[in-house]
Amino acid sequence: MAAENPVESLQEEATCPVCMEYFTEPVTLECGHNFCRACISQCWEGSTTAASCPQCRETVQQRNLKPNRQLENVLEIAKQLSLQAAKGTGGDGVCGEHQEALKLFCEEDQTPICVVCSRSQAHRTHTVVPIQEAAQEYKEKIQPHLKTLREEREKLLGFKVTGEKRSQEYLKQTETERQKIVSEFQELQHFLEEQDRLLLAQLEKLDEEIVKIQNENITKLSEEISCLSELISEMEGKCQKPACEFLQDVRSILSRCEKGKFQQPKEISPELEERVSSFSQKTFVLSETLRNFKDTLETRIEESLEAHRQANVTLDPDTADPELVLSDDWKSVRCGDTWQRLPNNPERFDTWPRVLGCEGFTSGRHCWEVEVGGEGFWAVGVARESVERKGRISRSPERGIWAVELLGQFWALTCPVTPLPLSRSPSRIRVCLDCDRGQVTFVDVGDEAPIFTFPPGSVRGERIRPWLWVGGSRLSLCP
Numbered sequence: 001m002a003a004e005n006p007v008e009s010l011q012e013e014a015t016c017p018v019c020m021e022y023f024t025e026p027v028t029l030e031c032g033h034n035f036c037r038a039c040i041s042q043c044w045e046g047s048t049t050a051a052s053c054p055q056c057r058e059t060v061q062q063r064n065l066k067p068n069r070q071l072e073n074v075l076e077i078a079k080q081l082s083l084q085a086a087k088g089t090g091g092d093g094v095c096g097e098h099q100e101a102l103k104l105f106c107e108e109d110q111t112p113i114c115v116v117c118s119r120s121q122a123h124r125t126h127t128v129v130p131i132q133e134a135a136q137e138y139k140e141k142i143q144p145h146l147k148t149l150r151e152e153r154e155k156l157l158g159f160k161v162t163g164e165k166r167s168q169e170y171l172k173q174t175e176t177e178r179q180k181i182v183s184e185f186q187e188l189q190h191f192l193e194e195q196d197r198l199l200l201a202q203l204e205k206l207d208e209e210i211v212k213i214q215n216e217n218i219t220k221l222s223e224e225i226s227c228l229s230e231l232i233s234e235m236e237g238k239c240q241k242p243a244c245e246f247l248q249d250v251r252s253i254l255s256r257c258e259k260g261k262f263q264q265p266k267e268i269s270p271e272l273e274e275r276v277s278s279f280s281q282k283t284f285v286l287s288e289t290l291r292n293f294k295d296t297l298e299t300r301i302e303e304s305l306e307a308h309r310q311a312n313v314t315l316d317p318d319t320a321d322p323e324l325v326l327s328d329d330w331k332s333v334r335c336g337d338t339w340q341r342l343p344n345n346p347e348r349f350d351t352w353p354r355v356l357g358c359e360g361f362t363s364g365r366h367c368w369e370v371e372v373g374g375e376g377f378w379a380v381g382v383a384r385e386s387v388e389r390k391g392r393i394s395r396s397p398e399r400g401i402w403a404v405e406l407l408g409q410f411w412a413l414t415c416p417v418t419p420l421p422l423s424r425s426p427s428r429i430r431v432c433l434d435c436d437r438g439q440v441t442f443v444d445v446g447d448e449a450p451i452f453t454f455p456p457g458s459v460r461g462e463r464i465r466p467w468l469w470v471g472g473s474r475l476s477l478c479p
Contacts, residue, residue: 014078020119105134311366357466369478376472379405383467
């Protein structure tokens with residue numbers, strides 16, 4: 001058997017057998033055993049018989065209590081050695097009360113204790129094990145939890161990576177669309193600027209020709225007016241003279257009047273007039289073209305934005321789980337109080353409160369809105385026509401379901417599920433299905449903020465129908 005630790009042996013020798021703590025004012029009885037003065041006095045208090053040693057039961061004289069100075073010195077040495085031993089193992093495992101190494105663990109109090117504490121009244125009846133043994137035991141208990149936590153962390157890291165990857169894909173798509181828009185409008189702008197430059201240059205040249213003709217006519221007319229003014233002035237003066245003088249050279253004056261008839265100004269050539277008319281026609285055509293282009297562009301944008309508003313969706317009662325109650329117009333559904341006796345047809349879900357829409361889509365873009373409220377739990381989305389109807393199935397794209405769900409937290413039902421950090425639960429959701437691109441998008445109608453998008457290519461292969469999962473809440477298809 002291995003020898004005891006000398007320090008522990010010394011601690012035991014320095015411990016009172018009554019209080020199981022270090023001696024306080026140690027005294028020695030006639031039999032040679034040592035006790036604290038207060039402990040032995042308390043043992044003998046009220047005794048009417050002869051006093052005896054609490055350890056060996058030998059009769060002794062109560063007055064013969066001899067202070068043990070040497071034991072007091074040994075006690076101080078034991079305390080110092082215990083303190084040094086504890087500090088040598090790290091310094092933190094020291095009992096604050098006894099300055100002893102914390103080498104034991106109390107199961108009841110769930111705290112490390114020293115050897116002196118283990119023999120005290122406070123821990124004497126407790127289960128005490130070596131501290132290293134207790135540490136190993138609890139480490140083994142913690143390992144499964146640690147493994148689970150690490151797995152959860154890895155799962156969340158996976159969600160983060162997946163979310164970031166999808167965000168980058170979406171950002172890449174939006175950047176591609178942005179570049180296409182900028183490129184198309186730059187090309188259009190370049191074309192319009194070029195046409196503007198050409199037309200304005202031609203108009204400027206036409207202006208110059210018109211101004212030239214106008215200046216030539218003004219010059220010619222000014223000369224004619226001046227000649228006519230001189231002739232009029234001369235004839236007026238001639239008419240004021242006496243008859244004899246007036247009649248002299250009268251024929252010459254008449255001849256000059258006949259020769260001085262006014263000449264018409266030069267007219268704009270038919271060619272120039274045709275060019276002006278041509279420009280008017282070009283301007284009209286340009287205005288009409290731009291107006292038609294504007295109308296077409298607005299129409300296409302409007303069609304792109306409004307194309308998802310054409311679906312009039314209703315719920316299919318033949319697919320509704322017997323737990324569900326549909327409204328008369330098949331627009332609303334809730335969980336009933338009792339299980340309904342309904343035909344177990346192949347189309348009907350028989351586990352979990354699920355239902356499909358009557359309408360199915362294979363092409364085009366379609367949209368409908370669902371009022372989900374803020375209570376219970378629910379899921380909204382789309383499903384393949386061939387989705388499993390019997391038994392419990394995973395709500396995931398692999399099983400033909402693309403949806404978002406409120407179940408404690410808001411999730412996108414990917415595989416694994418993706419937590420959605422929404423500040424509030426939406427009360428009305430728009431489901432936008434693009435069959436041609438194989439994509440489905442969910443939008444919060446309240447603030448028109450996108451919730452989640454299953455990327456292009458996700459939803460393909462067959463007829464797609466609206467899908468609802470109801471739990472403790474009423475879901476309604478909105479007009």
